[in-house]
Amino acid sequence: MVVERDLRMFLQYKFLIILRTIWFVAQIGFFGLIASRMVVPDLADIYFEYYIAGVIIMMLYSASVFIGYDIFEEAEHGVFEYLLSLPVSRRELVFGRSIGGGIRSFIFVGPLIAISLFIIGLANPLNFLIAFSALFLFAFGVSGMSITIAVGLKSSDRFDILMGALNAVIVRLSTTMYPQAFVQDANQAYAALTNFNPVTFASDLFRWGVGIEKYLTMSPMPLAAIIGLVIFFSAFTFVGVTFYERRLEGGGWK
Amino acid sequence: MPIIRTIGLTKRYEDLVAVDQLNLSIEEGEIFGLLGPNGAGKTTTVLMLSTVVKPTEGTAFVGEQDIKKNPDDVRKLIGICFQEPKILWVSTPWDVLNWHAKVCGLSTAERKKRVKQVLEDVNMWDSRQKNVHGLSGGMRKRVEISKVLIQRPRIAFIDEPTAQIDVVGKHKIWNMIRELRDEGSTIILATNELHEADMLSDRVAIMHKGKLLVCDTPKTLKDGILGGDMVEIRLEKEVTQKSLEELKNFREVVDVIAVNPNNLRVYLNKVEEVVPQIMKLFLKKHLPISSINMSEPSLDDVFVHYTGLTIEEAEHKSPSRWKH
Numbered sequence: 001m002v003v004e005r006d007l008r009m010f011l012q013y014k015f016l017i018i019l020r021t022i023w024f025v026a027q028i029g030f031f032g033l034i035a036s037r038m039v040v041p042d043l044a045d046i047y048f049e050y051y052i053a054g055v056i057i058m059m060l061y062s063a064s065v066f067i068g069y070d071i072f073e074e075a076e077h078g079v080f081e082y083l084l085s086l087p088v089s090r091r092e093l094v095f096g097r098s099i100g101g102g103i104r105s106f107i108f109v110g111p112l113i114a115i116s117l118f119i120i121g122l123a124n125p126l127n128f129l130i131a132f133s134a135l136f137l138f139a140f141g142v143s144g145m146s147i148t149i150a151v152g153l154k155s156s157d158r159f160d161i162l163m164g165a166l167n168a169v170i171v172r173l174s175t176t177m178y179p180q181a182f183v184q185d186a187n188q189a190y191a192a193l194t195n196f197n198p199v200t201f202a203s204d205l206f207r208w209g210v211g212i213e214k215y216l217t218m219s220p221m222p223l224a225a226i227i228g229l230v231i232f233f234s235a236f237t238f239v240g241v242t243f244y245e246r247r248l249e250g251g252g253w254k
Numbered sequence: 255m256p257i258i259r260t261i262g263l264t265k266r267y268e269d270l271v272a273v274d275q276l277n278l279s280i281e282e283g284e285i286f287g288l289l290g291p292n293g294a295g296k297t298t299t300v301l302m303l304s305t306v307v308k309p310t311e312g313t314a315f316v317g318e319q320d321i322k323k324n325p326d327d328v329r330k331l332i333g334i335c336f337q338e339p340k341i342l343w344v345s346t347p348w349d350v351l352n353w354h355a356k357v358c359g360l361s362t363a364e365r366k367k368r369v370k371q372v373l374e375d376v377n378m379w380d381s382r383q384k385n386v387h388g389l390s391g392g393m394r395k396r397v398e399i400s401k402v403l404i405q406r407p408r409i410a411f412i413d414e415p416t417a418q419i420d421v422v423g424k425h426k427i428w429n430m431i432r433e434l435r436d437e438g439s440t441i442i443l444a445t446n447e448l449h450e451a452d453m454l455s456d457r458v459a460i461m462h463k464g465k466l467l468v469c470d471t472p473k474t475l476k477d478g479i480l481g482g483d484m485v486e487i488r489l490e491k492e493v494t495q496k497s498l499e500e501l502k503n504f505r506e507v508v509d510v511i512a513v514n515p516n517n518l519r520v521y522l523n524k525v526e527e528v529v530p531q532i533m534k535l536f537l538k539k540h541l542p543i544s545s546i547n548m549s550e551p552s553l554d555d556v557f558v559h560y561t562g563l564t565i566e567e568a569e570h571k572s573p574s575r576w577k578h
Contacts, residue, residue, distance in 0.1 A: 004353070082340035084306040086357050087329045 004100075016066075017108055020059065024112050027055050028119075049120045049212050054176035056109060056116050057138075057203045061171065063108045064139045065163055067101035068146035072156040094147060094240040098233075101143025102136055116210070123211025131209025134226050137233040138202040144236030151243045174199035198232040201225035255318075257282040257409060257440050258303060262312030265298050265464075272298040274464040275312065280442065285435050287455030287472075288444040289553065291568040295464040296444040297337055300411045303442070304332050317408060333358070333407030337414045337444075339398035347373065347389070347397045348382040351404055358405045368404045375430060376400055377423070391418040396427075403430055410434060413444040428454055446565060448553035460557060462568060467560045475556045481508030482551030482559075483525035485532070487518045490542040497539045504528060525550060 032055065036048040074080050083093060113132075122128055146163070153159050173190055174197040175183070184191040194200050205225045258280035265273045273295040280286045288296045301307040303314055305325035314321045317331040348369065355365040373379045376396040386394060395418050402410045415431060416424040431454060435441050445451050451458050452472050459469040468475060476482060492515035501520065502510050506528045509521040522528055525548050536543055557565050 078338055079340050081306050082336060085304045085334045088357060089326045
């Protein structure tokens with residue numbers, strides 16, 4: 001029921017959904033196509049596919065983060081108090097919201113994934129199904145992280161700034177846009193951070209799922225990435241519950 | 255055994271003490287009025303009892319469950335009608351109430367039946383498919399109170415139930431609150447409308463600046479004000495000094511003001527017992543009475559008696575509203 005509510009809320013943002021779709025089309029139709037010409041001609045097509053997969057994960061990340069903004073809107077309207085008064089445990093509430101945030105991201109990203117599959121193709125449906133399922137954990141984890149940060153900060157301005165900065169760091173220090181080998185060449189420390197980034201796990205899994213694992217961080221068997229996403233999801237669901245209880249019931253929203 | 259018992263319940267927001275050492279007992283099946291101006295601590299008390307906000311000190315037992323130790327169990331017993339309607343997502347009254355009923359565990363058949371019934375009762379059936387953001391403040395408030403009426407919780411917290419609602423609607427909602435009580439719910443009514451508290455409450459607690467000033471039945475509180483009743487007597491002849499003195503000698507009479515020789519204003523206690531004796535006195539003195547008007551004190555007078563301020567004055571002096 002908590003999930004249902006969050007899904008309904010997301011469908012209000014029609015304008016946002018249209019804008020993000022235009023952004024996706026522009027990123028792959030202009031930027032991806034042109035930027036891929038900058039790499040070695042033989043690899044241009046491969047990089048283009050690589051880039052499309054990266055953009056999908058970026059879209060999934062940003063759509064999953066959006067639930068944090070809903071939290072501020074709810075705080076502003078006092079809807080938090082209503083949600084906290086319902087006969088639902090805090091654990092169920094946060095878990096439901098993480099799941100709701102994740103599912104709605106998939107509803108948004110789903111058609112874009114279909115477009116990317118049309119362009120990239122699908123080598124192994126079973127691999128894709130495994131990767132697709134693991135990406136749900138990624139989306140739930142990012143929603144949990146967004147909820148945790150939102151209720152931890154209790155300030156929409158600070159949240160906005162922090163999420164902007166976090167987005168810049170977490171996406172750039174991952175393999176969404178460039179293969180691990182090139183990060184390694186650029187800087188060892190960057191490469192080390194990239195290896196422990198959930199966005200890297202998600203990007204690599206998606207590429208493995210669609211069969212373009214040539215430039216992956218990990219070995220072809222994506223167990224490490226799946227374990228990484230399970231840890232990421234579990235940690236933020238647990239932290240989210242704790243923060244929800246401690247921070248929200250204390251009051252003091254700005 | 256009271257259904258709600260607070261023990262030194264306190265909530266502080268930095269320097270502001272929103273609720274200060276509140277000790278209350280609320281019996282099962284009563285309508286309990288929590289009365290006071292805005293900023294008195296009523297809403298914070300409701301939020302603590304409903305486990306939305308954690309107390310800084312003290313605790314409370316709601317249906318024998320400790321709000322600090324067993325908040326999940328407490329929430330299964332309660333329902334809240336908030337002061338401000340809590341309807342965020344763009345939806346319709348039907349969707350909002352249907353979702354609420356679903357979360358509260360009502361079966362599909364029961365849910366549909368109750369949502370329809372309550373929407374009809376609050377005159378919102380025709381507007382059930384309108385966008386909630388297009389509804390007037392009064393209509394949204396009716397949707398808010400419908401949540402509790404559909405849920406029928408064991409303990410219902412109702413905060414300012416008739417704010418922004420017209421007179422006819424007010425009476426209808428008052429009757430629905432009484433019906434909810436008659437069906438077995440205990441009702442905690444937080445309001446700054448003294449007349450509303452007087453009309454509905456079996457007992458009232460008056461709060462001011464986070465503290466509990468007094469708690470009893472409205473009648474006991476009103477009767478407790480010395481000289482709170484007032485009788486205005488018009489005589490056909492001028493009153494004599496001797497009669498005036500005899501009138502002042504009644505034990506229940508606190509003060510007598512002669513507005514003019516034919517018109518007396520008498521401040522007294524237990525008006526219903528004393529007035530027959532006053533009439534008897536004037537008849538004996540051959541001073542025929544042309545008219546007699548009696549007025550009882552209201553809860554406004556009780557509030558003035560305990561705080562020295564009218565509720566409007568108290569609201570102006572209250573600290574600015576805090577955010578939760």
